[in-house]
Amino acid sequence: MATELKTRVKVPSSASAGEVVTIKAMITHPMENGRRKDSEGNTIPRSIINRLVVDFNGQNVIDVALEPSVSRNPYFQFDAVVPESGEFKFTWYDDEGSVHETARPVTVT
């Protein structure tokens, strides 16, 4: 993909040990479903984000498998347990084989 994809995540910067926190994650992406046509009538090939993996200190929180029926700029809100200080890692995979990563630290107070 030619353009840089922007990822946005919302994670609290601190939590108490074992606290359940709400996380929001989004990536700017057209999620081309392979069915639209351009102005010349050519089919625009499918190009989507097909997977999001969220881990905390190497342990999985959620693994999302996306199909073309997920809206453009895919967005997810979910909950995670924060057992200790560490880092949330968000990894988005696209159809072209690229991987887009974001990380957010959380301090247990």
Add this chain to the structure above:
Amino acid sequence: MELTRRKILAIGSGTLALAGLPGLPAFANPAQEAIALLTGGAEIGEGGVTLTLPEMAADGGTVPLEVSAPGAVSIAIFAERNPEPGVVTFTFGPLSGSRSVSTRIRLAETQEVTALATMEDGSFQMAKAHVDVTVGGCG
């Protein structure tokens, strides 16, 4: 192999027996077929999943969806009248804080959306929600 009359009869009856086996049942739509593939035809319970979508969506391109299924290891969402019925699948890891997720999906037309949860004991639960779509969002 020499084909005797007896053997031919045996082969013939074998073929008949195969043809008589119940094949895949006829599905009303591809979503039901996808669900049957996931469950292997197992019974699906109801009441363990909460699926929330708006009753009416002016823009089928972005329809908010919220799903919750306490005790689920994964939840799959299906839209029976979309070009591809599978929408999204959530698999929860050891640090998941709840079995609830919100997202936004595309709906091609007015239809029923199904959430199928696979529970920790391997059983299945599901919930459905009907959405009236004004302008389809898959094209």
